[in-house]
Amino acid sequence: MAPNLDSPVQTQLAIAVLNRPVTNEYHDINKSEGRPAGRRRVFVQTDSGCVLGIELDRGDNAHTVKRKLQVALHVPTDESLLTFGDLVLKNDLSAVRKDSPLLLTRNFMHRSSSTPCLSPTGKDLQHRDRSGPIEIIGCLRHHSITKQLVKSVVKAIQNVVDPIPIHNGLGGAYYFRNCKGERIAIVKPTDEEPFAPNNPKGFIGKALGQPGLKKTVRVGETGFREVAAYLLDYDHFANVPPTALVKITHSVFNVNEGVTCNNSKPQNRKPKPISKIASFQQFIPHDFDAGDHGTSIFPVTAVHRIGILDVRIFNTDRHAGNLLVRKLEDGAAKFGGQVELIPIDHGLCLPETLDDPYFEWIHWPQASIPFSGEELQYIANLDPVRDSDMLRLELPMIREACIRVLVLCTTFLKEAAAFGLCLSDIGEMMSRHFTVREEEPSELEVLCIETRKLLCDVEVFHQETHLEEEFQFDIDSEETDDLSMPKTPPGYLFGIREGISRNPLSKLDESLEEIDEEQEEDNQDGEAEEPNGLQALCASKLSISPKGINLGKTSLLQGWSRSLKERLPTSASFVSLADMGEEEWGAFLEKFQELLHGAFCGRRCKIAGRRHSLGSSCQF
Numbered sequence: 001m002a003p004n005l006d007s008p009v010q011t012q013l014a015i016a017v018l019n020r021p022v023t024n025e026y027h028d029i030n031k032s033e034g035r036p037a038g039r040r041r042v043f044v045q046t047d048s049g050c051v052l053g054i055e056l057d058r059g060d061n062a063h064t065v066k067r068k069l070q071v072a073l074h075v076p077t078d079e080s081l082l083t084f085g086d087l088v089l090k091n092d093l094s095a096v097r098k099d100s101p102l103l104l105t106r107n108f109m110h111r112s113s114s115t116p117c118l119s120p121t122g123k124d125l126q127h128r129d130r131s132g133p134i135e136i137i138g139c140l141r142h143h144s145i146t147k148q149l150v151k152s153v154v155k156a157i158q159n160v161v162d163p164i165p166i167h168n169g170l171g172g173a174y175y176f177r178n179c180k181g182e183r184i185a186i187v188k189p190t191d192e193e194p195f196a197p198n199n200p201k202g203f204i205g206k207a208l209g210q211p212g213l214k215k216t217v218r219v220g221e222t223g224f225r226e227v228a229a230y231l232l233d234y235d236h237f238a239n240v241p242p243t244a245l246v247k248i249t250h251s252v253f254n255v256n257e258g259v260t261c262n263n264s265k266p267q268n269r270k271p272k273p274i275s276k277i278a279s280f281q282q283f284i285p286h287d288f289d290a291g292d293h294g295t296s297i298f299p300v301t302a303v304h305r306i307g308i309l310d311v312r313i314f315n316t317d318r319h320a321g322n323l324l325v326r327k328l329e330d331g332a333a334k335f336g337g338q339v340e341l342i343p344i345d346h347g348l349c350l351p352e353t354l355d356d357p358y359f360e361w362i363h364w365p366q367a368s369i370p371f372s373g374e375e376l377q378y379i380a381n382l383d384p385v386r387d388s389d390m391l392r393l394e395l396p397m398i399r400e401a402c403i404r405v406l407v408l409c410t411t412f413l414k415e416a417a418a419f420g421l422c423l424s425d426i427g428e429m430m431s432r433h434f435t436v437r438e439e440e441p442s443e444l445e446v447l448c449i450e451t452r453k454l455l456c457d458v459e460v461f462h463q464e465t466h467l468e469e470e471f472q473f474d475i476d477s478e479e480t481d482d483l484s485m486p487k488t489p490p491g492y493l494f495g496i497r498e499g500i501s502r503n504p505l506s507k508l509d510e511s512l513e514e515i516d517e518e519q520e521e522d523n524q525d526g527e528a529e530e531p532n533g534l535q536a537l538c539a540s541k542l543s544i545s546p547k548g549i550n551l552g553k554t555s556l557l558q559g560w561s562r563s564l565k566e567r568l569p570t571s572a573s574f575v576s577l578a579d580m581g582e583e584e585w586g587a588f589l590e591k592f593q594e595l596l597h598g599a600f601c602g603r604r605c606k607i608a609g610r611r612h613s614l615g616s617s618c619q620f
């Protein structure tokens, strides 16, 4: 019988066991950290959201961690999967830094719906997680403002100043207050996102790690994106409020029925504190949001700065409600305007592949005004490689696929701005077009498809040359046997070339239901094998993957151990960036940059054409 990984009650039971080493190995106490030297704490989240703070010993590996969890939660090790961002942890834990969040999911092959509930004993209940009410996780650099906010909120929690649930929005969110009762932070637990198991507003149905509201962003992964947006907003250029990823414990949080052991919440009993992984953002007092009034009062610079950030991070959710507006006192006017804009809610930025972005500002007049010298300088100073390194360091759970989107978009922005395009042009080139019948790829996506096709052609050319040479060699050596019967090169027998040369724009029209069905089947089939080249080619349906020719399994995976099942359904995208090996990705970026100039010239002609027809229609 399968155990219940999900019960918060059981979580409390688990803590006692988790903090005991599996072996009898003990180390010296590291005085600065209060824990034995060589030990580090990590936070393990189950696929329904419960969080366990556990201590890792120097000698621990994935198996011993799973054994600890087995003891604590009665989950056999072969029935669970431990992941850290892209990594499925099989043995080595060296990539896992202290205070990192790990995800424990059930191996679907063993999943059972008749999960029994183990009742904790009184003695077990006395044990508590050793971490404090709020622990900042992930980030190496704790920004002083966030640390100060955390301190104030902890003090308020200790003084029983309760947080306030927020009713608008689709996800679970809470205002946390200081001792004076003032709102100072907004906390959004990752397991209360739309579709996540503990969403308090009825939008449930998926486990953590599955594709979410946006198919290119997994459920439970919006929190680190909020932090990424803040970290990337150098010099507070776009005004993103300070944000951190935290493990936070409070009884206000939501756990849905069915996720707990008990089918009904205990009545007349004090709710138990529950630990969550959440984004923690400074609350910014404001007067309204950008949807409430006309947009003409928004300063051009503020719009440009937010637009620059949105383009870099490929924001798919910049709707008017995600721009707070604060009226400024006389004399405090920033950028010559009477209001200040505060961009919030970056949980749906940095998708795992190009998607359809949403830029509310795209048709605002401010976006058509050329960038200022200062803005151009800021853009010129952006360095996608530095950004990637910084994110990998600060948020080690971030997926490489998201980083590739960041690199691509930052490169695109830099070149476009240097060429002289304005924000609205850049936004339009990134946005998909909708015709009556279907969704068409954006100009940026078409460019990526072209780039991959060119790379693919080059590879085919090399392959053909190589095969011809081999073939020639074969003929030479067999000339005496049969000159009229050349051997067919092996790769061609499988029709690989046909697969590659099909129309790259023929997007697969796959419904959400079909994806769900596929996932169901996957689930029933159990753990899928890692993809070989052909499977990857099929999985990325649209992508003209040179890997179809180069069937090297290792180059496909590039050291990242990922199961096919773990990949996002690629039907959300016209082109895949994640399936390229490192070398190929480098070649792709080079070729992409070469093609940009032509694309920008094309855009300029389009604009000129539009102006021309507008001019003649006016004359008319």
Ligand SMILES: Nc1ncnc2c1ncn2[C@@H]1O[C@H](COP(=O)(O)OP(=O)(O)OP(=O)(O)O)[C@@H](O)[C@H]1O
Residues within 6 Å of the ligand: 166, 168, 169, 170, 171, 172, 173, 186, 241, 281, 282, 283, 284, 285, 321, 322, 324, 344, 345, 347
């Ligand atoms: N930093 C902040 N300062 C002040 N208020 C905020 C802040 N962040 C969010 N809010 C308020 O909380 C509400 C919900 O937040 P948010 O939009 O981030 O949640 P959500 O569940 O992701 O919403 P949505 O469904 O619109 O995407 C916002 O409409 C806004 O009023």
